[in-house]
Amino acid sequence: MSAYNDFEYAKKAIGYGVQEYLVKPAAFEEIRATFEKIRRTLDGTTVAFDPNSGVQAGNPLVSQTFVIVGKRLSSCTLQNIASELGVTTSYLSRLFKEETGQNFQDYLLSVKMETAKRMLDSKIGYKNKEIARALGYQDTQNFCRTFRRFFGKSPQKFKTESGQ
Template identity: 60%
Template sequence: MYSLIIIDDEKELLEGLAHYFPWESIGFITVGAFSDAKSALAYCRDNPVDVVLTDIRMPFLSGLDLIKELRTHNPTPIFCVMSAYSDFEYAKQAIAFGVKEYLVKPLSFDDLRASFQKIHAHLDGTPVLLPSEYSHDETLPLISQTLAIIEKRLGTCSLQNIAGELNISASYLSRLFKKEVGQNFQEYLLKRKMDMAGKMLSGKVEYRNKEIARTLGYQDTQNFCRTFRRYFKTSPQQYRQENKT
């Protein structure tokens, strides 16, 4: 695990990044979260860190000033900066200071994950294979793995967690899935869930709607029944009566 500190004067964003983003799944551990750059600088003087994720515009000490100070430290951390679109010219200065990644607010989950996957690869000293560098022969195994995960975890899988497991962005997996399968991910997932619901309703074991709903990841039985009716144009009860084996 590589150590990471996060600095942002927006309290909700800071808490969200520090406590709810799955850092450990991509090889990082958050060792500090600071609402001002002065506190972060004081921490880094006594505690070397691998990566600094910082906002640019902050009172008292800006993200740029923080980076200037930390560039003199040995070892020097890797920097990733965040800023709004309106601060782009300001952000260029940070990039000139050797910042590894630049993220635009509001932050995208996929962009944040992709940036830190590249940072992790850089720290490991391994090359990063970008999605555009995949050949057709290399993308097919990604789709095969995706389809296998869907079948194995039909009730719990999502585009985001499968993409994380395959170490690619969700947006890239979505585009690739549509291209290779001919359906978007959510359409395919719904089809597989409804196919399974139909099998469970027409089989010899009389599953209750509540049991089928939970198996397929629906916490609300009524939501499952509404989805089933929209898909099959009939209720689960009617489907059971007409298709019972």
């Protein structure tokens, strides 16, 4: 929040990765809504999904799966997505593999790891614990091990190398 109504300050704030830029005086409801949006982002319920990940689907069920993963990255499983779409897990798994060329678990892991990379690369300065929580990991060490296996370096080393 800022008392400055000058766009230069907003532009600078955007460079730092701000979620919202509120100008004083701000209504209580606007402030509350902004913090709720930030909380949901940190909780992982609105983690960004990159539709340009190179994976495309012609089948509506697989397309819906992409949307669900993007909206609920921290809590989605093949079982709950299949249930939501009204199909069996084996059918959705087979269909997903036929459409994308990769199994669902590999896809989910790659989306989580690419999201972690973007979060580490952002100017917000997320801690490993915050990223792990946003991606649905209960244990930060498990997240760090998975990140290291996926990228060949720890989240801390990635952050250091990217200049964050």
